Amino acid sequence: MKEIVCKLLVIGAGPGGYVCAIRAGQLGLDTVIVEADRPGGTCLNVGCIPSKALIHAAEEFGATKQMMTGKNAMGIRVEATTIDLARTIAWKDGIVGRLNGGVSALLQKARVKIVHGRASFRDGKTVEVETEVGLQVIRAETVVIATGSEPVELAALPFGGRVISSTVALSLTDLPKKLVVVGGGYIGLELGTAFAKLGSEVTVVEAMQQVLPQYDGDLVRPVQRRLGELGVRVLTGAKAKALSDSGDALAVETADGQQQQLAFDRLLVTVGRRPRTTGSGIEDLDLDRTGPYLRVDDRCRTSMRGIYAIGDVTGEPMLAHRAMAQGEMVAEIVAGKKRAWDKRAIPAICFTDPEIITAGLSPDEARAQGYAIRVGQFPFSANGRAMTMLSEEGFVRVVARADTNLVLGMQAVGVGVSELSADFALALEMGARLEDLAGTIHAHPTRSEAVQEAALKALGHALHI
Numbered sequence: 001m002k003e004i005v006c007k008l009l010v011i012g013a014g015p016g017g018y019v020c021a022i023r024a025g026q027l028g029l030d031t032v033i034v035e036a037d038r039p040g041g042t043c044l045n046v047g048c049i050p051s052k053a054l055i056h057a058a059e060e061f062g063a064t065k066q067m068m069t070g071k072n073a074m075g076i077r078v079e080a081t082t083i084d085l086a087r088t089i090a091w092k093d094g095i096v097g098r099l100n101g102g103v104s105a106l107l108q109k110a111r112v113k114i115v116h117g118r119a120s121f122r123d124g125k126t127v128e129v130e131t132e133v134g135l136q137v138i139r140a141e142t143v144v145i146a147t148g149s150e151p152v153e154l155a156a157l158p159f160g161g162r163v164i165s166s167t168v169a170l171s172l173t174d175l176p177k178k179l180v181v182v183g184g185g186y187i188g189l190e191l192g193t194a195f196a197k198l199g200s201e202v203t204v205v206e207a208m209q210q211v212l213p214q215y216d217g218d219l220v221r222p223v224q225r226r227l228g229e230l231g232v233r234v235l236t237g238a239k240a241k242a243l244s245d246s247g248d249a250l251a252v253e254t255a256d257g258q259q260q261q262l263a264f265d266r267l268l269v270t271v272g273r274r275p276r277t278t279g280s281g282i283e284d285l286d287l288d289r290t291g292p293y294l295r296v297d298d299r300c301r302t303s304m305r306g307i308y309a310i311g312d313v314t315g316e317p318m319l320a321h322r323a324m325a326q327g328e329m330v331a332e333i334v335a336g337k338k339r340a341w342d343k344r345a346i347p348a349i350c351f352t353d354p355e356i357i358t359a360g361l362s363p364d365e366a367r368a369q370g371y372a373i374r375v376g377q378f379p380f381s382a383n384g385r386a387m388t389m390l391s392e393e394g395f396v397r398v399v400a401r402a403d404t405n406l407v408l409g410m411q412a413v414g415v416g417v418s419e420l421s422a423d424f425a426l427a428l429e430m431g432a433r434l435e436d437l438a439g440t441i442h443a444h445p446t447r448s449e450a451v452q453e454a455a456l457k458a459l460g461h462a463l464h465i
């Protein structure tokens with residue numbers, strides 16, 4: 001048995017853990033990171049990156065299929081188009097492999113020691129890891145739990161065989177002819193849309209009255225319209241009940257109380273993710289929880305001295321960039337810097353077609369918090385660049401305090417708007433006012449001009465509408 005003693009031990013090399021370890025290494029802390037699987041976590045291996053690769057491939061394929069119809073407005077005609085899904089998946093795996101190597105190299109450059117294996121707590125300062133070369137005990141002054149999350153499994157629809165999680169969906173080399181998706185949230189709609197573009201017949205079963213229930217109706221409507229165009233059947237207010245005896249159909253109770261049988265080749269269950277807090281001794285530590293998540297304060301400290309937690313294991317929003325920001329902050333705190341969580345906004349993007357971005361408060365949220373607000377909304381149908389890209393659907397919306405014009409929130413829906421999220425987050429982080437957005441020259445012709453115009457609209461003098 002080998003023993004390592006270190007200043008900082010990070011458990012889990014997802015976006016939270018690996019960023020924390022890199023920053024700690026840069027700051028000269030003697031740091032060890034333990035990872036049971038491949039570096040990069042859910043995001044890099046089976047989440048953000050592979051899903052965006054598949055979405056992009058489906059988008060390209062879908063565009064060429066549209067060109068076969070002879071109805072392409074730009075006059076492009078394609079005679080035939082095919083996709084080799086096994087090759088698409090191999091391409092995706094290649095990207096993931098390059099990034100795995102990149103994360104390992106960055107950790108090494110920061111002089112972080114990487115231990116491969118599953119960490120299990122002996123006590124709050126000691127873990128043991130079963131590695132390929134035997135048992136490794138690690139004692140640390142400070143421990144960061146960054147063990148992430150895993151898909152929620154429904155009791156009536158256990159994973160296995162034709163019932164799959166997003167992880168399996170992102171590695172399918174045969175296209176399902178009929179795909180039923182249970183859960184019309186982020187993953188269900190991102191992947192459901194991609195499979196529809198690839199050629200699957202997709203049905204989405206969502207328990208709430210609207211898909212993407214966390215967003216307001218104005219933002220979701222263009223996505224619903226596009227799902228309709230793609231032939232995706234959406235059942236809202238519907239309950240998934242049980243599998244048929246043959247395991248190839250799902251009994252569903254629809255909003256009007258009717259029973260339906262949905263036949264499928266694959267059933268993708270995407271009803272949320274839960275924190276990974278079992279199987280590694282975390283459950284035996286005396287850590288306070290908020291629901292199933294580890295409770296942390298504004299410095300990501302848990303209820304046990306010397307133990308921090310970051311990322312998905314600490315709850316919503318379960319987003320990679322939140323995990324990374326927490327990881328960077330914790331490394332600096334452990335190194336003695338004065339830091340606390342003071343972010344004004346965590347932008348969220350849904351990579352549907354069209355994409356949705358939100359940062360800060362929506363109009364309803366701002367009103368609920370007691371603000372008198374002004375709202376400016378500018379449609380892409382009045383934006384030249386959007387017209388040239390056949391993407392006139394959607395808008396940018398700015399929400400500001402009526403008294404000071406301080407920007408409280410920004411939202412958008414439209415093709416490719418994800419790249420505007422940087423503008424949104426920066427504006428909120430810097431405490432921008434409507435005049436700052438309106439007075440910033442936005443290059444022409446770009447879709448970002450809609451941000452400037454939305455602010456001008458809120459001020460009462462939009463120029464292009």
Ligand code: FAD
Nearest residue numbers: 012014016036041042043047119148280311312318319320
């Ligand atoms: P994780 O990435 O889950 O990493 C935790 C790591 O800890 C894992 O590598 C795991 O193997 C390791 N681990 C766990 N227990 C142990 C142990 N006992 N010992 C050793 N190692 C252990 N977020 C976005 O912001 N944008 C997106 O576009 C996006 N798309 C997504 C698409 C899908 C299909 C999914 C599933 C998720 C997506 N997410 C996205 C969410 C994002 O992946 C997570 O928010 C992010 O990965 C959380 O990072 P983390 O470091 O907290 O945990």
Ligand code: NAD
Nearest residue numbers: 183184185186187188205206207270271272273318349350
């Ligand atoms: P989600 O919370 O986004 O969506 C789950 C959906 O399933 C909800 O709409 C919910 O109402 C529905 N649902 C729950 N139980 C149901 C049932 N029994 N029958 C039918 N519908 C049911 O969860 P997800 O899509 O699994 O994603 C998990 C997390 O991963 C997200 O919360 C997000 O934080 C992260 N993620 C982010 C991105 C991104 O940033 N682009 C992409 C994918 C995932």
